[in-house]
Amino acid sequence: METFHIHVNGIVQGVGFRPMIYHLAKKLNLKGYVKNDSNGVNIFFNASASEAIGFLKRIKLAAPAKSKIIAAELFRVPDQIYFDFTIRVEDNKASGKQVLLSPDTATCPNCLAELNDAKNRRYRYPFITCTECGPRYSIMNSLPYERHNTAMQAFTMCKSCRDEYKDINSRRFFSQTNSCTDCGMKLMLYNDATTIISTDTETILSRIKNNLQQGEIIAVKGIGGYLLFCDANNAQAIRTLRARKYRATKPFAILYPGIKSVQRSFELNDQEKELLKSPAAPIVLLVPKPWALNELAVKEIAPGLQQLGVMVPNNPLLELIGNDFGKPLIATSANISGSPIVYDDDDALNYLFDIADFVVSNNREVIIPQDDSVVQVSKYTHQQLIFRRSRGYAPSFLDYRPKTNQCILSTGAFLKSSFTLSVNGNVFVSQFLGSAESFESQQMYRQTLKYWLDMYEAKPKIIVTDMHPGYFSHKYAFEFAEKFDAKVKLIQHHEAHFAAVLAENKLIKKEEPVLGIIWDGTGLGTDRNIWGGEFFKYENNQMDRVNHFNYFPTIAGDKTALEPRIAALCILAESEHQPSGLKEKFTIAEFNNYHALIKNANLFTSSAGRIFDAVASLLGLCDKQSYEGEAAMYLQRAAALYVDENAFNMDGSYIKEWEADGPVPTAIMIRNILADVASGKSTYYIAAKFHYSMVCLIGGIAERLSINHICFSGGVFQNALLVDWIKTKYANKYQLYFHINLSPGDENISFGQLVYHESGMKSKPASQNTLSRVKINNEVINNL
Template identity: 35%
Template sequence: MHAELIRVRGLVQGVGFRPTVWRLAQTHALVGEVLNDGEGVLIRAQPAAGGDASALDAFCDALRAECPPLARIDAIERSALDSPLSTGSFIIRASDASEVHTGIVPDAATCPDCAAEIRDPANRRYHYPFTNCTHCGPRLTIVKGIPYDRAKTSMAVFPMCPRCAAEYANPADRRFHAQPNACGDCGPSVWLVDSKGERLDPAGLGDPDAVATASRLLREGRILAVKGIGGFHLACDATNAASVAELRRRKRRFGKPFALMARDLGVIRAYCHVGADEAALLQSSAAPILLLDQARSSQAAPLAPDIAPGQRALGFMLPYSPLHHLLLQDWDKPLVMTSGNLSEEPQCIDNADAADRLGRLADLTLLHDREIVNRVDDSVVRRMAGAPRLLRRARGYAPAPILLPPGFEHSPPILALGGELKSAFCLLSDGQAMLSQHLGDLENARTARELEVTLDLYLELFQQAPERIAVDLHPDYRSTLLGRERAARNGLPLESVQHHHAHLASTLADNGWAMDAGPVLGIILDGLGFGPDGKIWGGDLLIGDYLDFERVAHLKPVAMPGGTKAILEPWRNLFAQLEAAGGWEVLHERHPSIESLRRLGDRPLEVLGQMMARGVNAPLSSSAGRLFDAAAAALGIGGDSITYEGQAAIELEALAAEAMDPGLEGYPLTATKQASGVVIDPASLWSQLLADLERGVPKTLVAAHFHAGLARALTTLAIELAEAHALGRIALSGGVFQNRILLESVQAQLTAAGLEVLLQRQVPPNDGGLSLGQACIAAARAIRAG
């Protein structure tokens, strides 16, 4: 009798894969066994007595066709066993603890079956806020070890009651080996406390439970802290202007948009345009925050004006845990659902920390006693250029590994530590890359400590022992310093990777570009990246692959007067751009009625001019981000300073969207060949932009012309360079390409010219995807070195 060992690799643990194997084995009359181990799922099988030898082929085909909803099969490897199996049945065996080569499935939103159960008064899980099964529920946020079993999760402290244990042990039940399985008799519980930490009695307040009390108090205008799956949120009624304004004051978040959570699609459609693709994303197991265009008119209760100031888009998500479903079940309007922290700090995850840090921010706190092992923020997605693009990769997506293209199979294990902002590290081994969840900006000391804690947990969890470490070329990034220290401590080679080369490589890996497939042309636009020449880059055209790159074109470097202050105060960039475009005083005299220039005249420009002339605290930068800031400042956006990264550019895009038209030529930028490559000079756009403002052209149209002109200048040059270097593919990356207008304009023009455009989908184009590129570059160089 022919017997086989079948190895299934991928995301196949904790998702109901073994029960699926067991069921299909019955269907195809196989005997044998299945178990989890460190490499995925291992199957030993043979046809039952009198069975057909082709049953194993049909069985493997069925595994792929009937894969559980949360599973991902990367490979099915088959080999013959030396002797037949001595069994007359097919069994599910206990997990085998071996070296880890498998991944963990991301946390998954409540499935329809579990959502129906918590709404059903006849079901024993009616209103139970921790209902889950193998198709949904927490994963990364509760796991402490692999193989993924209950004993290695934060659910280990909750022994299952007989009924839950029976479900857990029954291969025919959808809760078979659902590690977080629980009910109201045996699982975690939820309770409500006031700002002093005193527990409230729902019955004494006339409510059936703590969640109902919390919902009622939200209606009364209170601010609520909610312990969710991956951390705490701060919530309030999104239509209550006073509550929203008070939340901004307490949280010290003065301009950045708030995320919203709505009970269902119907509520979201009352405020935003939701097409079929958007609905599918919102209802997916990842359940991200999705940026949606606001509806121009609505009969729904108006949102508070402070929800998303200066924006046309709103960030909506649907409830993704039973607790959220229960909290919002009676709401026909949205709740603000923003991270539970002070602005820029990491999100709270444990009850004691929440009492310390959120007691001053929230009137009440909804707590539970299931430990959050790993902090995981909400993911953010925006549909651009016909597909969903991740802007923040976290809950629902991390830590699902990214399969690397051909050439990376034999790389040594790599650790890449990303950049300073939107931090996420990457572990590369076995032909795949595992990015951590979004961790935040390392300028914050708490976030920097969180990076180290999460990194140590991942290294232990996935039994990784990196043989090389990759860091950003910038010498002062905290991630670079951490990598340098770890490399020295462990005697490991350290690979310094230029920022924009990493963006390019990240896009290549995201698109399955083979290691030996040759170079592409990359357009990389962001805020800043340290160049090998010691200068600040940020608007570059590169020709490169995983091994190396050449900078063939860039925006003209312009001073950043005040250094990092110029990032926070867009007017500084406007002054620098006008100085470079013919002189501030000349342009001011030519356009005396422009309000933004009059206000600029009240600034300490003489001091800034001296700094720029002497090169003191005024580094030259080719940053596209700073060019956007300058244009925004010319239109009166940004005021004295911005309150979050990219605010001026984001509000400029929102203005442009009101008047954008594919036929706009836009303001001109010139390209000239110099020793450093082709230089794109924005000086020529300023005379037309200022003339339009002087004539009273609507700011929406001015903003649209700015976008159109930059897109046309970039694509015209890219097409010429692609032809000159015989390149047929162009990669777009960098945080500026989070701008939908710019991304779609550039992509459309390049595609119309017959070029293939590579865009990112699995990782963000911003620095959240940087570590993937760093890891691939370090791996390619290690493989080349032999």
């Protein structure tokens, strides 16, 4: 009898892989052992060569549903005799850690059934889990995945749980998160930072229900941090929550008790239903049915918008709260708007009573904080769009395999921050880490990155970052480079976007040219202008910026991005066609001041995001934004109302012909919009026609360049209507590629930076100073 070793890597820890191996080995009468290591799962056993090959094949076929195997290899090793098959638990301190981490997953159907079964010993236990479900990433301290390496190390299993853990016929055989009411986590209800009202689960759940019914706001510690809850049909409670969070109009998500209640109140197709029911259990944007307005204070939840973010309980505590209350609840991250989610217990008690009336905590540590992920399925072509990649999806990324084992860190962008780490042949894309405008978000970024570098004992040799010297991620890259004696490489923002979508769609080695449509709000260009409405050609591993929207001034730091009325003023600054209504959007002093700034502007932009903003302002939809993308969302909604009535039928476009070698004439588009406004065309029609113009522009560029493959990236392509219109018009003419498992927004920048560097991409330098009057210096750039 020979001895063999099978090594399996991928997402193979925390998903029930070892119990599966154990059962399979017992069934095949094999002797040996299986263990988790820092490089994956390792199995040593006695068998004949044919039995060993058959065992490997059976492992691949029997792999747990939530596992993802990226490598499974069989080796002949020196003979050793085993007398039984066991699961070993060892402290593995080896270097070169490779194993991927499992994401946190929603409560499985079996645990939900037990949670609601009055005869089960875990009836209404708020922390019920098994090998199939529960927290993983958020509770990990170190590798490999063993109980003593997680936040569960603080809890010793009682005899009943220990018996289950050892019982090969139990669903909790070798479940590292196993616990119950006797030995597990405890809830704590606070009514101020130092006073615990109760630690009794049923008392706390009853108080939560009653307080919510009375219109109060409750902070509850979930899997990835604290969430805030209030009655979704209590307009006053929602207004109070907005005031306390300093969140004027940004939409809130809604927690429904279950899928059936969502189906009753929202338009829900099979794809959306599967997303809600999936292990990731993200927030899904849905359109409410008319009668949902009777159970929701819609105007307070999502002012001016047609869709609402809907979630169902993703952990047993939320399951109990949602079902006890029996009606929809506002569920939003516990923070002040602009800051990251609160996850530390001390911070929660010190700060959350400024927002919440009561705080419900528990005694299990959240090691890695995560917001809920957000997803939308487009209405007409069913394209899935990830708006925020976090709980349930992060951190392991299996869709790209680096060429080398060299440790590379890419630090991402600014507004939608993330980092990407390539280490020991694996790629990790962090969860959404907020916008680096706030000190708290920067601290969370630093802490999460330190966690990853410590976890994998990683020392980056190359650090890739954005060109913009004012970005936190740029400055941090140089700090880390000094610490690790690493080299820094700068990648242009929009080229990183393009590299990300190319890699996701496996187009890096494409022999035919690929057109990249990269539209977003802002990114420093290689000509020192602010890019954002870009057209690239990718061929032979080289990017060439082939066109862009015509430049217009950008002034007053970030005020142009915050106030769509200023974007409109900038675009129309040199036009003879300035509508009187535009001037009325400003005081006399403001109007004169902004015109003076425009006249002397030394910073210019091609931003498609600002063009959307300007159109929204000119149509009277939004002049000042309280959150990023607000104006564009109102514009999208107006266009969608036209499309709902008329489908994708439009009688013309604002973009006709322009010089083949010239930029896209932004001013002409805006002038034609103003003509439609002056002629009394409806806002819905004009908004839709603008979208149609942008769609036509894509086809015009592709046709002129004779390119049949088109990629899309950038925050503008979170616009589901625009995506649907593109796919409807061009699906039978061009090969169209969108992001698959990443957001089209700036969250994908860090991954694109890694891909650009690791693939050895090059780019043609952009022409310097496209406008003769443009003279940019770092002082101006730093003040953006």
